[in-house]
Amino acid sequence: MGERDLMSVGQVAERSGMATSALRYYEREGLIAATRNTGGHRRFEPVVLRRLAFIRAARHVGLSLDEIREALGSLPEDRTPTKADWTRLSRSWRKRLDAEIQALEALRDGLDGCIGCGCLSLRTCALANPGDRLAERGPGARHLPEPLRAEEA
Amino acid sequence: MGERDLMSVGQVAERSGMATSALRYYEREGLIAATRNTGGHRRFEPVVLRRLAFIRAARHVGLSLDEIREALGSLPEDRTPTKADWTRLSRSWRKRLDAEIQALEALRDGLDGCIGCGCLSLRTCALANPGDRLAERGPGARHLPEPLRAEEA
DNA sequence: TCTTGACTTGAAGCTTACTTCAGCTTCTAC
DNA sequence: GTAGAAGCTGAAGTAAGCTTCAAGTCAAGA
Numbered sequence: 001m002g003e004r005d006l007m008s009v010g011q012v013a014e015r016s017g018m019a020t021s022a023l024r025y026y027e028r029e030g031l032i033a034a035t036r037n038t039g040g041h042r043r044f045e046p047v048v049l050r051r052l053a054f055i056r057a058a059r060h061v062g063l064s065l066d067e068i069r070e071a072l073g074s075l076p077e078d079r080t081p082t083k084a085d086w087t088r089l090s091r092s093w094r095k096r097l098d099a100e101i102q103a104l105e106a107l108r109d110g111l112d113g114c115i116g117c118g119c120l121s122l123r124t125c126a127l128a129n130p131g132d133r134l135a136e137r138g139p140g141a142r143h144l145p146e147p148l149r150a151e152e153a
Numbered sequence: 154m155g156e157r158d159l160m161s162v163g164q165v166a167e168r169s170g171m172a173t174s175a176l177r178y179y180e181r182e183g184l185i186a187a188t189r190n191t192g193g194h195r196r197f198e199p200v201v202l203r204r205l206a207f208i209r210a211a212r213h214v215g216l217s218l219d220e221i222r223e224a225l226g227s228l229p230e231d232r233t234p235t236k237a238d239w240t241r242l243s244r245s246w247r248k249r250l251d252a253e254i255q256a257l258e259a260l261r262d263g264l265d266g267c268i269g270c271g272c273l274s275l276r277t278c279a280l281a282n283p284g285d286r287l288a289e290r291g292p293g294a295r296h297l298p299e300p301l302r303a304e305e306a
Numbered sequence: 307t308c309t310t311g312a313c314t315t316g317a318a319g320c321t322t323a324c325t326t327c328a329g330c331t332t333c334t335a336c
Numbered sequence: 337g338t339a340g341a342a343g344c345t346g347a348a349g350t351a352a353g354c355t356t357c358a359a360g361t362c363a364a365g366a
Contacts, residue, residue: 008333010342021325029323039332039341058321069352097261101254102212108250163312173313174355183351192362194313218353 006035006043016052023052031055031069055088055142059095062100154305159188169205176205185207200233207239214246215253243265 013020016058026032032043040121051072058068071089075081165172179185180195187195204225211221223300224242228234 008343022323024344025324037332039343040345041332061322094261095259101257101261102255104250104254108247109256139313172355175353177314178354190362193315195361212353256320270325 005046007046007048009042009044012044012048012052016049016054016056018052026034026052026055026065028071029065031065035136050086054089058093061097063093063096079112157197160199160201162187162195162197165197165201165205171204171205171209177303179205179208179218181297182218182222184218184225203239204235208293211246216246216249 007015009020009023012018012023016023022040023032027034032044032048032055032067034048037043055065055068059065063071071092074089075085079150082138160168162173162176162256165171165176168231169176177195178188185197185201187201189261190196207225208218208221215267224245224305227242228238244252
C-alpha cells in the first residue's frame with residue numbers, strides 16, 4: 001500500500017535538511033524507523049518527515065535526544081499520529097518553555113541589580129547560584145537551542 | 154601584601170561550590186589565575202571568587218567557556234576590577250538574554266499554532282526551521298543553563 | 307617524627323550528538 | 337553492461353567541560 005512514496009536516506013536528508021549520517025544515527029537510536037528494500041537500503045515513509053520536524057524543533061527547545069525519544073514514544077504505534085497527537089506532545093513543551101523563559105527573565109532582571117550592586121558573591125547570590133543544587137547534577141553537556149546562540153556580534 | 158588571605162584550591166572549592174577539578178581546569182584554560190607557594194600548591198586571591206561567580210552566572214546564561222574567557226579578558230589586568238567593570242560585562246549579557254528570551258517566546262507562541270495546525274513541515278515551518286541557517290553551523294554541543302533544564306516532571 | 311589528608315601532574319575517561327572513514331555493495335542512467 | 341553515484345556497516349574521531357585515576361609530594365596536627 002503506497003510503497004511508491006517511500007524515500008531513500010538521501011531524499012529524506014534533502015527534504016529534511018538533515019545529514020544522512022544524522023538520519024542513520026537517529027534510526028540507530030530509535031528516534032525514527034525505516035524498512036529496508038531488497039538491497040538493504042533504507043526506505044522511509046513520508047511520516048518520518050513530520051517526526052524529524054518534531055525532533056528538530058524539540059532540539060531547538062533544548063530537549064536531549066533521550067527526552068525526545070521518550071516524547072515520541074508516547075505517540076501511537078498502531079496508527080499514523082494525528083494532529084491531536086502532535087499537539088499533545090507540544091503541550092509538554094509549553095511548560096518547559098515557560099519555565100525557561102521565566103528563568104531567563106529572572107536572570108536578566110537580576111543582572112543589573114545583582115552584579116551591579118556587588119552582591120555577586122557566590123553562595124548568597126541567586127544569580128550566581130540559581131536553584132541552589134548545582135553540585136547535585138552530574139557532568140555532561142546540556143544543550144541550548146541553536147537559535148538562542150546565533151548572532152553574538 | 155595581604156598574603157594572609159590567599160586560599161588553597163580546597164578552600165576556593167568549598168567557598169565557590171565548584172569542584173577542585175573544575176578549578177584546576179579553569180586555571181589551565183586561562184579563566185582564573187593562581188600563584189604557587191613554595192611547595193607548588195595553588196594559592197588563589199579572594200578576587201577569584203568574584204570571577205568564579207561571574208563564570209558560573211555566565212554558564213547559566215548559556216555562554217561557552219571560550220566566550221566567558223573572552224569576556225573576562227576585557228577586565229583590566231592592572232587593577233582589581235571595580236563594580237563598574239563587572240557591570241559593563243553584564244551589559245553584554247542583557248542583549249543576549251533579551252534575544253534568547255525573545256526566541257523562546259517566539260517558539261512558545263508558535264507552538265500551538267504551528268504544530269497544532271499541521272504546518273510542521275520542515276523547510277517551510279519557522280518553528281521547525283528557525284533562522285534558516287541550521288546546516289551552516291558545525292556539530293558540537295551547545296549548552297543550556299542548568300536551571301533551565303532542571304525539573305522536567 | 308609520623309601519619310593523615312590535601313595537593314600535584316599528566317593522561318585517560320565520560321557524555322551528547324553526530325561526523326568521518328574504510329571497505330564493500332547496490333542502484334541508476336547511459 | 338558498466339561507470340559512477342548513492343548506500344551499507346562498524347569503528348573511530350570530534351567538541352565541550354569536566355571528572356577520575358595513578359603515582360607521588362606537601363602540610364599540619366598529635
